[in-house]
Amino acid sequence: MIAKGFKPVAWVAAIGTAALGCYMLSLQVAAERADLATLERQIMSTRQDIRALQTELGTRGRLSQLEQWNAEVLALSAPVAGQFLESNLSLARFDTRQRTVADQQEVRLASAPTAPAPPVQAPLHMASAEAPAAPPSAPAAAQPLVRRASFQTPPARPAAAVRPGVVRPALVQARSAGLLDAGTLDQLDDAARSERGTEDGN
């Protein structure tokens, strides 16, 4: 009963609230718009400031002023013919060092790492072949094989340059597979190093 009596009041309140909500919303929009306009004006005035500052900077750093500073402080001069290089060749011309024997050895050493590869190759093949059969005996088997490989090196030399590409992955595989333990590999490396030493010596 009471609710029925208050129905119009409730309606009025509801409509009032809705209208107020709408009004608030529109106010909100208006405020946002005003903010946007303010921001745009700010951007505009900042751009104007940038332009003014650029002008000021350009005026203070004008070319005649720069030249005066150059004359007083920096004393820079235009580059001359000798300061320009046309190609890598003309750059290499500046390398006036005398080539010594050491330089030449260095050059040979750079290609040397490929040479010791063949001695490693033989044990690897053996190791991978033997692996399924007797993994624990691998260190024992590797030891004599290295020696034999060193004997075989001289005739195999011409082919050495071609092979390393094939060999390297095998070595990596062998290491990662754990077929040869660390001690064996160290021994192999030692052997290879000693071999390399004899090679360089002669």
Next chain:
Amino acid sequence: MATLAAQIERTAPWDEDRSGLTLVYHRLMLVLLLFVGVTAVIVLRLGYLQLFTDRSGAASLANPLIPPRADIVDRNGIPLARTIDAWAIGVHPSGIIGDRAELAARLHALMPDRSIDHYRALLSADSNYLYIARRALPELVAAVNAIGEPGIVFNREPERLYPQTALAGHILGWTDMDGHGVAGMERVLEARLTEPGMRGQPVALSIDSRVQAAMESELSAAVASLSAEGGTGIVLDVATGEVVAMASAPTFNPNAAGRSDPSALYNRATMGVYELGSTFKPITVAAALEAGVITSPAQLWDAGSPVAVGRFRISDDHPLGRRITVPELLVHSSNIATARIADQMGAERMQAAFRAVGFDEPAHIELSERARTLWPRDWGRATVLTSGFGHGVAVTPLHLASAYAALVNGGIWRPATLMRVEPGRAAPGRRVYSEQTSLRMRQMLRMIVQYGTGRRGDAPGFRVGGKTGTAEKVASGGGYSRRVNVSTFAAAFPMDRPRYVVLVMMDAPRGNEETHYLTTAAWTAAPVVSRVISRVGPLLGVIPDSNRDIDTSDMVPLVAAARH
């Protein structure tokens, strides 16, 4: 009171009540409607305002980023002329409250370049608004504001500013107080700079401000050290005709053009008309090669004895006393041999040769500050002979620069321009010399610098070629003066593939100890060209290279000085 009571009594109480109530209701209703109506109108109006008016649009009524006058920039976009908002100090003389005499004294203390009387007259003038100072610095504005006189007002006004001050002043020109261009490119480009749709876009000139600065500084230094009356320097792109630099000394500051010396406003590069002397010889030789008068560079010309023309005798400063080849003629700059070539060419062909490179017309450039050349009316034998080595025909330095561009670029003459030319958009020009002639001229110009009068114009590695020219200046009283010269060095570089013409002219240099008090082009103008090329070559993309040069091997045997 009694009548009223009687009246009430007369009518029935019920009726009265009812009719009175209805009336009140009606009136209430009317008032209510009125309120509702007014409120509705207000609400509708508010809604309309809310929905259909765009308040953000108010900010962009006038875009302040678009200047009232477009910027002028150089070919690389460095601003040469801009419009800024500057402070202007004005006064409403009728609105002054304080003591005028005291105010005038205080203004004079702040701005001493005008007298107290001037300020007093200004403050008591019968006018609504007068300027006290335009383009005032913020410090000055603050100081005047501190006086606290309400009659003095401060406004921001657009002002033309030339940030590089005196740089390229003769090219840019300046604007008047109302912001209209009155000289230089400001005047030429007036319509373009003020066109509403284009104001936001800067106008690019062909000038390279770095090259312009180098040219101006070297030229001014030389003019000062040689005590010359003036000088001019031009750097011209041979392939497009673009003027990369054009300097004229003395210079002026376009920011205060009105306050500069009137003689400094004179642009010698386009307004100065000079007899440029021996720099004409390559033009004569090229024309003779074209005409077939010179059949081969090895052809011998008699430089042994002076040529007599009427009452004149054409002679050489350093007589060689023998027959010389064409490269020797240029290397030693022989007047006699050139006169003989001009003689064989004849009046018709000599005129045609000079007309071909535009010597009979005002300089081809946008500027309105340009002079007519002095073109002889009577082409008698004396005129023909002397014109061959640059006397009798007076042209501007810019004319000569354009002609040299045609000499070295393969033979195409193009008008000079101050507007940046987009690649491939160069003026078609007209063919003046054949490729072969142009090649020969390049060889010979290079040899002049290697073995001849132009040695001081060489810049190591830049393969400079050029010709000196020392002309005697017409004295004020008439007749030529031997001591007063116009010394010119017109050069191009690099000669194996020419890209730029560099021309320097010194007007009446006096010389100094360094030049042994000589005023010839070799001692005055050529060193300036050398220094300018050394400075600007790398900026213009020409890399000095001492291993490269134009092939002159077929010409070297023809020059005695080069043979050993």
